[in-house]
Amino acid sequence: MNRATPQAGPAVAVFTQLLSSTRRGARLARLLTVAELLSWEVPHDLAERVELVVAELAANAVLHGHVPGRCFRLALTHDRAAGRLVVEVTDARGESKLRPPAPDAGPDVGTEAEPLRTGGRGLTLVAALADRWECVPHPPGGKTVRAELATSAPRTSRTGQDDDETR
Numbered sequence: 753m754n755r756a757t758p759q760a761g762p763a764v765a766v767f768t769q770l771l772s773s774t775r776r777g778a779r780l781a782r783l784l785t786v787a788e789l790l791s792w793e794v795p796h797d798l799a800e801r802v803e804l805v806v807a808e809l810a811a812n813a814v815l816h817g818h819v820p821g822r823c824f825r826l827a828l829t830h831d832r833a834a835g836r837l838v839v840e841v842t843d844a845r846g847e848s849k850l851r852p853p854a855p856d857a858g859p860d861v862g863t864e865a866e867p868l869r870t871g872g873r874g875l876t877l878v879a880a881l882a883d884r885w886e887c888v889p890h891p892p893g894g895k896t897v898r899a900e901l902a903t904s905a906p907r908t909s910r911t912g913q914d915d916d917e918t919r
Contacts, residue, residue: 765792768827771810773818773843781810781826781841792830794837798903801881802828802837805899808874809841817843817895835903839882842896846889
C-alpha cells in the first residue's frame with residue numbers, strides 16, 4: 753500500500769511585518785496574525801490567546817508608541833519543538849516605560865470610578881494570557897514588548913494516560 757509520508761514543516765516559523773501606526777494598522781496586525789497562525793496550524797486555544805495579545809500590543813503601539821511618520825513592527829516566532837510562540841511588537845517611542853500590573857490588582861483597585869474606565873487594562877490582559885512578557889529597549893529609539901505563550905499541556909484522561917494511548 754502506498755501512503756504519502758507526512759512532511760513536517762519547519763521547526764521554527766517566523767513572520768514579521770511593518771505596519772502603519774494607525775487604528776487600521778493595529779487591526780491589520782490582528783488579521784495577519786490570525787491568517788499566519790492558521791497557516792502554521794497552531795492549536796486553537798493558543799491561537800485565540802495570541803490573537804488577543806497581538807490586538808492589545810498593537811493597540812498600545814498605536815495609542816502610546818506612535819511617532820508621526822514612523823511605523824510599528826509585528827513579529828511572530830513559533831517554535832514547534834519547544835511548544836512556544838513569541839509575539840513582539842516594536843514601536844518608535846522608547847521613552848515610554850511599561851510596568852507590569854500589580855499581581856493582585858483587580859478591577860476594583862483604587863477609586864470607585866476605576867471599574868468604569870474604558871482603557872488601561874491591556875497589559876493586565878497580556879499578563880493573564882501570556883506565560884511571560886517583558887519590555888526591552890529597541891535601539892536607536894524605540895521599545896519592543898515581547899510576550900511568550902506556551903502551548904497547553906496535553907489533555908489526560910481520568911486514568912492519567914494520554915488520550916491517544918487509551919484508544
